[in-house]
Amino acid sequence: MAMTEKEWNQIYDENQKIDTLKAGKITDQKLLEKIAMLGSNDYKNDSRVGVTSIDWVYNEESLIRIAKAAEKPTVRIAAIQRIASNEALIDIVENSNKPDLFSSVTRAAIERITDEAFLITSIMSDTEGLRYGWMTRVAAVKRINDEAALKNIATTDKNEHVRWSAIERISDETFLIDRAVKDIDYFVRRTAVEKITDEETLMNIANTDKHESVRVTAVNMVTDKAKLFDIAKTNKHWDARRAAVGQIVDENALRELSEMEESAEVLYIITNRIVADETVWLKIAKSASFWNNSQVISHITNEDFLIELAQTVTDYNARTAITEKIKNKVELQRMASDWEARGYKCFSSDEVHAWEKESYHSHGWDYETWKCKLCGKKSESGEWVDSR
Secondary structure (H helix, E strand, O other), rough: OOOOHHHHHHOOHHHHHHHHOOOOOOHHHHHHHHHHHHHHHHHHOOOOHHHHHHHHOHHHHHHHHHHHHHHOOOHHHHOOOOEEEOHHHHHHHHHOOOOOHHHHHHHHOOOOOOOOOHHHHHHOOOOOOOOHHHHHHHHOOOOOOOOOHHHHHHOOOOOHHHHHHOOOOOOOOHHHHHHHHHHHHHHHHHHHHHHOHHHHHHHHHHHOOOOOOHHHHHHHHOOOOOHHHHHHHHOOOOOHHHHHHHOOOOHHHHHHHHHHOHHHHHHHHOOOOOOOHHHHHHHHHOOOOOOHHHHHHHOOHHHHHHHHHHOOOHHHHHHHHHHHHOOOOOHHHHHHHHHHHHHOOOOOOOOOOOOEEEEEEEEOOEEEEEOOOOOOOOOOOOOEEEEO
């Protein structure tokens, strides 16, 4: 039996209201519209009730009124998703006076509009965003299929989000190349680059674009092995060369590149792809960006270089790696003094030492303790070990 408005008003618990609606106990369309409007104080802050009521509203005129006037945006959106009329949806976009945070209601209506002419002439003509914000215009772009209109949007709209949304829907490579080169926003240029297949153009962009992410994206779009090698060999930007190296699998090509490359960032990627000789690791270690890298130091055996490097290295792990490679105790002591003079206690300010085992023999037992091989400090405890 259908519930009356009086009986409905006697329910105060939101969950009970929702269960009542789900059970189809409210059939009066006027009452359902009133509930959707969320006008009564007892549940005005809970939009779940209004959203649930929409499932039982079958009168499109009621849905239109709800979409334009309900208190809660989520309820208006739920009503919009039940409306089929283009004219009604357009009217909601143009004439709703309710607050619309982040244009969520307007966007919900636009996502159901099929009238491209309205979207192009009314929404997208607002290139400055004076009435329709960029999120609204992006929603409209996603409903437009006319490539000429999309090209105009990609060229003239003032917002980069709108332009790249238009670029995503364009297939004309000549136009995409133009935008990849000319657009002032790197994200728009990168979006265009992701759709370009001409590898000569991609190579040029990888060498000339002023933003790293555009250059790297262009390199990642190149598949020809010879072109990738050419980028890795001649491109003036180390980030583009590094991206190319990451795609090269030929070991001989990588070795050739390791001999001519000077950038530590690129060389480091090469070492991940081949077994590099020490000259490569030395070139990497000489770079300021890698001199604290203990993994790099672990591949170097040249003590003279390590001793020289110890004068500038600051990282605890890197200094530890150096001490493990140097056998000259005089140099180790000198390094310890130098580091302490620079404010390091052996390896760090919390006095972490380079411990090595030291034993004392007495009556068949060895007392094992630890001594820092740099500063000579002994550990405060040890243990007896039966040596018989």
